[in-house]
Amino acid sequence: MQKILAIDPEKCTGCRLCETACSIHNEKTCAPERARIHVTKWENEGIYIPMVCQQCDIPICETVCPMHAVKRDTDTQAVIIDEKLCVGCRLCVQFCPFGAIGVNDKTKTITKCDLCGGEPVCVKFCQPEALQYIDTITLNQRKRRAAAKKFSEYLKKMLITI
Amino acid sequence: MVWNRKIAFINLSTGKVSQKLVSKTMRTLYLGGRGLNMHMLYTLLKPKTDPLGHENVLFVGAGLLGGIPCLGSGRCDIAAKSPLTGAVGDSNIGGFFAPELRFAGFDHLAITGKADKPVYLLIKNGEVEIKDASHLWGEDTFETQTVIKRDEDDQNIKSLVIGVAGENLVRFANVRTGMKNSAGRTGMGCVMGSKNLKAIAARGTVPLDFAYPDELLEYCKQMNNMITSTRWAKAQSRWGTMIIYSNTNTTGLIRTRNFQLNRLEEGEDLEPENIDRYSIGTSGCYGCAVHCRHRYVLREGPYAPLYGEGPEYTSLGAFGTMVDCKKMETILVANHLVNKYGVDTLETGGLIAWAMELYEKGILNDKMTDGLKLQWGDEEAVYEMIRKIAYRDGFGNTLADGFRGAIAKIGNGSEYYAIQIKGMSNLHSDERPTPSFALGIATSTRGADHLRSRPAIDLYGLPEDLLKEIYGGSVATDYNSYDGKSRMVWWQELLYAITDSIGTCKFQTVFCAVHAPKWKEFSKLIQLATGMKLSKAQLMDIGERIYTVERLFNLREGFSRKDDSLPERYFKEPTPIGLPAARNKKIDRKKFNKMLDEYYELHGWDNNGIPTMETLKKLHLDKEPSNLT
Numbered sequence: 196m197q198k199i200l201a202i203d204p205e206k207c208t209g210c211r212l213c214e215t216a217c218s219i220h221n222e223k224t225c226a227p228e229r230a231r232i233h234v235t236k237w238e239n240e241g242i243y244i245p246m247v248c249q250q251c252d253i254p255i256c257e258t259v260c261p262m263h264a265v266k267r268d269t270d271t272q273a274v275i276i277d278e279k280l281c282v283g284c285r286l287c288v289q290f291c292p293f294g295a296i297g298v299n300d301k302t303k304t305i306t307k308c309d310l311c312g313g314e315p316v317c318v319k320f321c322q323p324e325a326l327q328y329i330d331t332i333t334l335n336q337r338k339r340r341a342a343a344k345k346f347s348e349y350l351k352k353m354l355i356t357i
Numbered sequence: 358m359v360w361n362r363k364i365a366f367i368n369l370s371t372g373k374v375s376q377k378l379v380s381k382t383m384r385t386l387y388l389g390g391r392g393l394n395m396h397m398l399y400t401l402l403k404p405k406t407d408p409l410g411h412e413n414v415l416f417v418g419a420g421l422l423g424g425i426p427c428l429g430s431g432r433c434d435i436a437a438k439s440p441l442t443g444a445v446g447d448s449n450i451g452g453f454f455a456p457e458l459r460f461a462g463f464d465h466l467a468i469t470g471k472a473d474k475p476v477y478l479l480i481k482n483g484e485v486e487i488k489d490a491s492h493l494w495g496e497d498t499f500e501t502q503t504v505i506k507r508d509e510d511d512q513n514i515k516s517l518v519i520g521v522a523g524e525n526l527v528r529f530a531n532v533r534t535g536m537k538n539s540a541g542r543t544g545m546g547c548v549m550g551s552k553n554l555k556a557i558a559a560r561g562t563v564p565l566d567f568a569y570p571d572e573l574l575e576y577c578k579q580m581n582n583m584i585t586s587t588r589w590a591k592a593q594s595r596w597g598t599m600i601i602y603s604n605t606n607t608t609g610l611i612r613t614r615n616f617q618l619n620r621l622e623e624g625e626d627l628e629p630e631n632i633d634r635y636s637i638g639t640s641g642c643y644g645c646a647v648h649c650r651h652r653y654v655l656r657e658g659p660y661a662p663l664y665g666e667g668p669e670y671t672s673l674g675a676f677g678t679m680v681d682c683k684k685m686e687t688i689l690v691a692n693h694l695v696n697k698y699g700v701d702t703l704e705t706g707g708l709i710a711w712a713m714e715l716y717e718k719g720i721l722n723d724k725m726t727d728g729l730k731l732q733w734g735d736e737e738a739v740y741e742m743i744r745k746i747a748y749r750d751g752f753g754n755t756l757a758d759g760f761r762g763a764i765a766k767i768g769n770g771s772e773y774y775a776i777q778i779k780g781m782s783n784l785h786s787d788e789r790p791t792p793s794f795a796l797g798i799a800t801s802t803r804g805a806d807h808l809r810s811r812p813a814i815d816l817y818g819l820p821e822d823l824l825k826e827i828y829g830g831s832v833a834t835d836y837n838s839y840d841g842k843s844r845m846v847w848w849q850e851l852l853y854a855i856t857d858s859i860g861t862c863k864f865q866t867v868f869c870a871v872h873a874p875k876w877k878e879f880s881k882l883i884q885l886a887t888g889m890k891l892s893k894a895q896l897m898d899i900g901e902r903i904y905t906v907e908r909l910f911n912l913r914e915g916f917s918r919k920d921d922s923l924p925e926r927y928f929k930e931p932t933p934i935g936l937p938a939a940r941n942k943k944i945d946r947k948k949f950n951k952m953l954d955e956y957y958e959l960h961g962w963d964n965n966g967i968p969t970m971e972t973l974k975k976l977h978l979d980k981e982p983s984n985l986t
Contacts, residue, residue, distance in 0.1 A: 211643055216578075224567070238535055241637060
């Protein structure tokens with residue numbers, strides 16, 4: 196079953212462990228700016244939304260890449276960039292609607308989430324489980340159950356009353 | 358790498374900025390954060406410096422491990438000579454500022470002088486700029502941060518700011534960052550105000566390299582698992598520090614009506630689960646897997662709509678038990694107000710509670726309080742007093758000078774009712790049944806304070822063999838006992854000195870959890886992050902050095918053994934209510950003094966609390982500038 200990196204902003208506590216762990220794992224240094232995931236915040240309202248590549252079915256980055264350097268990993272289905280083909284034109288950076296493609300400020304190479312080859316480090320560090328690497332069926336099952344919970348409680352109450 | 362992080366020396370009078378690397382020797386002696394701040398405080402300040410004068414120096418320091426992905430590594434230490442106590446001024450703040458400061462290329466700031474008009478500092482990728490803050494003067498702590506982000510057109514800027522209380526030189530004004538985090542104690546916001554420094558903003562993209570990144574990442578994951586597997590962290594993740602209330606109020610360890618009772622009767626509404634009515638989720642500081650604060654919203658009532666974060670156990674006491682207010686909503690509103698104005702929640706609540714007792718006793722009257730009836734449980738009076746203090750309005754002006762100033766003004770036996778040590782208010786905890794806690798607040802270098810040493814695990818009644826294994830000597834299981842408690846306090850003082858210097862969170866070491874990371878784990882983290890090999894014994898020596906430097910600073914300022922004591926009421930009035938272990942308890946003066954003797958000996962200080970020459974030599978402090986003869 197195909198897994199996705201699912202984000203639940205309601206659970207995010209804004210601690211930025213995902214950013215830090217991502218940057219250390221992928222760049223061997225602590226530089227949240229170079230991480231593939233970023234927590235976007237509205238601090239005065241307490242809203243935190245982790246933003247990361249959505250591994251789109253029709254990736255705009257792939258569409259705009261003149262070098263056909265954007266490919267899909269056959270195992271993880273992650274959208275990845277073939278560094279050998281990439282010429283650093285940054286069209287992908289400009290066109291990604293999620294701001295999920297970055298440029299390493301030192302090496303000038305293009306960086307994006309590759310799902311760490313199927314074991315995303317950010318997920319391992321996310322204690323409140325705002326980030327999950329999960330297949331869509333299970334994810335939807337859980338969401339349906341959570342949404343239906345209130346209704347089920349109401350029904351239970353009704354049955355007991357009757 | 359940690360080795361390329363600098364100290365910026367900033368003179369606000371001249372506008373001159375110079376930069377210097379932190380030497381490896383200094384790192385091995387003091388690590389960073391509080392340790393280095395204390396070293397600089399002691400060596401750069403002249404004795405008897407005026408805390409509000411241009412020669413006082415404000416130190417800001419990120420911890421040695423600031424930025425690592427575990428244990429809440431975003432702690433920042435702010436220090437100066439305290440305008441509240443005249444002793445060591447030092448306050449620790451979470452949030453996201455310290456890592457951002459490191460990403461901007463700096464670990465420490467030493468700010469001296471006084472700007473002739475309001476300014477803020479912008480620290481960005483190796484550059485320090487002093488900018489005009491006239492438009493920010495008078496703004497609250499939230500708005501100040503919002504405007505700086507907007508002006509600089511960067512939502513990722515992190516700022517340390519002061520509110521109106523800091524501008525008005527309230528002696529316990531705090532420094533704040535984000536919605537929640539405050540460096541609350543010892544009046545560091547007052548020092549910023551005295552320098553016309555409204556904010557310090559940081560932003561950077563300089564990577565922080567580690568000696569062994571892969572191994573560090575793996576070990577950090579282990580550390581997070583280690584802390585989140587403890588019951589304490591699990592409870593914290595759900596309810597925050599308010600969880601302590603459930604235990605302490607049931608037992609009778611909470612001072613209520615200032616110091617008249619040790620439990621809030623009918624205090625059910627303050628039980629932590631009631632935060633659920635207002636909570637929209639929790640929030641964490643940088644690199645924290647515990648996330649102990651609530652994001653709360655007040656949707657109804659005269660103060661709605663209101664968004665805030667917290668509240669801590671401290672605010673539950675400051676605006677709940679101590680002033681006899683019994684509604685969760687009062688805590689949330691008051692917490693928001695102190696945060697907005699930028700005053701220390703604990704000191705403010707402590708002073709208001711004291712004033713209420715004085716009002717009840719007739720030492721204060723309507724004429725002295727501008728007609729405000731300071732009656733127990735009146736939340737509107739509490740809110741009004743918070744505002745009056747922040748603006749130094751009328752009677753607020755008296756309290757804004759802290760206990761020492763207010764006692765001098767009010768006189769008339771008011772001192773007896775003040776629950777303060779070295780001029781600083783105590784937490785709302787009642788330490789009469791717990792000698793270890795009592796010794797800790799008495800010896801704390803920054804005045805009555807639980808965060809210098811509190812061995813909260815003392816309340817667990819742990820088996821003696823386990824206590825011996827942790828503390829390296831005999832410690833009694835019973836929390837009413839005096840036996841071995843000096844060892845507990847001494848050991849925790851050293852541990853917290855290290856925690857504050859590596860920049861991790863105290864709640865993620867031995868505070869309330871026995872199996873939390875401590876010496877061995879800190880040692881490994883330091884090694885993986887920096888390459889420095891420091892054993893447990895070496896770390897304990899560093900902790901001892903830091904604590905002893907603080908001691909030397911206080912001795913130089915005229916503090917001595919007589920100041921390492923408790924308010925008289927601890928010795929005279931037994932606790933009136935509570936469970937048997939907490940009821941009818943007071944501190945035995947003789948036993949307390951014996952504990953103090955033992956405590957000094959463990960530190961290597963003589964009977965008067967003065968470090969012996971042998972200790973100073975051992976700690977390489979014998980050549981430090983000292984006016985001790």
